[in-house]
Amino acid sequence: MRWRGERQSSNIEDRRGIGPKVAVGGGLGTVIVLILALLFGADPQQLLEQAPSDPSSGVQSSRPLNPEEEELKQFVSVVLAKSEDVWHDVFRRNGSQYREPTLVLFTDQVESACGMAGSAVGPFYCPADEKVYIDLSFYEALRRRFKAPGDFAQAYVVAHEVGHHVQKLLGINERVSAMQRRVSEEQANQLSVRLELQADFFAGVFARYVQNQGILEPGDIEEALRAASAVGDDEIQRRTT
Numbered sequence: 001m002r003w004r005g006e007r008q009s010s011n012i013e014d015r016r017g018i019g020p021k022v023a024v025g026g027g028l029g030t031v032i033v034l035i036l037a038l039l040f041g042a043d044p045q046q047l048l049e050q051a052p053s054d055p056s057s058g059v060q061s062s063r064p065l066n067p068e069e070e071e072l073k074q075f076v077s078v079v080l081a082k083s084e085d086v087w088h089d090v091f092r093r094n095g096s097q098y099r100e101p102t103l104v105l106f107t108d109q110v111e112s113a114c115g116m117a118g119s120a121v122g123p124f125y126c127p128a129d130e131k132v133y134i135d136l137s138f139y140e141a142l143r144r145r146f147k148a149p150g151d152f153a154q155a156y157v158v159a160h161e162v163g164h165h166v167q168k169l170l171g172i173n174e175r176v177s178a179m180q181r182r183v184s185e186e187q188a189n190q191l192s193v194r195l196e197l198q199a200d201f202f203a204g205v206f207a208r209y210v211q212n213q214g215i216l217e218p219g220d221i222e223e224a225l226r227a228a229s230a231v232g233d234d235e236i237q238r239r240t241t
Helices: 027-040 044-050 069-093 138-144 151-170 172-180 185-212 220-230 233-240
Strands: 012-015 102-106 109-112 115-118 124-126 131-134
Touching (some): 012 069, 124 151, 138 151
Parallel strands (some): 102 131
Antiparallel strands (some): 124 131
16 A cells, blocks of 8 residues: 555544553552652652652553554554545535544553453444544554454554444444344344444445555555454454453
């Protein structure tokens, strides 16, 4: 996929290297810091700001970022921008208006409006906050563990999750959820599978659009198909749990 020099989306929220936020509530750790400040004549606020990252202290934790991921960040920003172009056009031609999702990059685990999630669940979409979440290290697993290399395989992953956002905007998620509450567990699972397949279809709409732009290269479609078969939610859970 020829993506360099293309427009990058501004709807990127980079939380890489930042741990989930925990409400600051004082506690024993804060008391100890204040005592040390009194003993050594230091500024308590400075000590609190420099305290080691600890979930119990309420301080945000951070880690060094992998510099190799910067190119991946640029790549997914381009893919997201292309998806915005696609769905703005599709919605406009059907007399509606597209609302753009946000793509959240995270490391290891993340807090969303749908709850806490770890990297093991793979990329996901949260309809409650209309955000797509991805740990970019997943792309290494996609290449090595799932045997689905290639940049358009990576693009497919984003396009699929954006497909779930399209379902949310069209009211499909809500209707399917209502149906699932009225049927058996087996039938509810079948409806979930259909949702995933439709998200794949929407990823195909994206693929056709970029193909018409002439930016796809030989083998790109095959890369996406391999990724689609390799990284379904059931396959990810089977391999990682």
